[in-house]
Amino acid sequence: MTLEQRSLELVNSARFFTLATQGADNLPWASTVNYVPLFNPLRLVWYSMRTAKHSRNIHHCAAVSGSLFRYDMQKTSPIGLDGAQFTGIVREIPEYECEHIHQSYYHLNFPDELERARWELPLHEFYGEGSRRFYALLINDWWLLDIDTWLKTKEDRRVSVPISQLLESIKEK
Secondary structure (H helix, E strand, C coil): CCHHHHHHHHHHHCCEEEEEEECCCCCEEEEEEECEEECCCCEEEEEEECCCHHHHHHHHCCEEEEEEEECCCCCCCCCCCEEEEEEEEEEECCHHHHHHHHHHHHHHHCCCHHHHHHHCCCHHHHCCCCCEEEEEEEEEEEEEECHHHHHHHCCCCEEECCHHHHHHHHHHC
């Protein structure tokens, strides 16, 4: 499996990532968020409470980093796991985009209609005086666990996957 294929497998299946932000107090903060991937351009979309520390931090500094990880990949990884780290810029989804993002998020996150109905929150909670906001993280840099090096040397390293290559492989699908 190529680095691009591994990346797409991870981004399409991990469901949660750890988001690292920094606030006005210059202290780092890590939060786990449930995301869906959107493509062209590649971005991760989630929602959080407006008052959450990471949401407040994003308003202070839109530059973030993150990681996602899966340990249940025995069929596709020679070591049974895979992971990625990334950097990017986050933006709050404005009201005029909320309806489209709301539909995409819930349809991708909960393909089953009954399950979706259980989890779906009303659109009005994501703009104006609503207590939640959707966020989109545009990925700038992406690194994968370097499985080949691990198998040879047991050194825990990362290998860079250029975003341009990753986007090309998405277009080919």
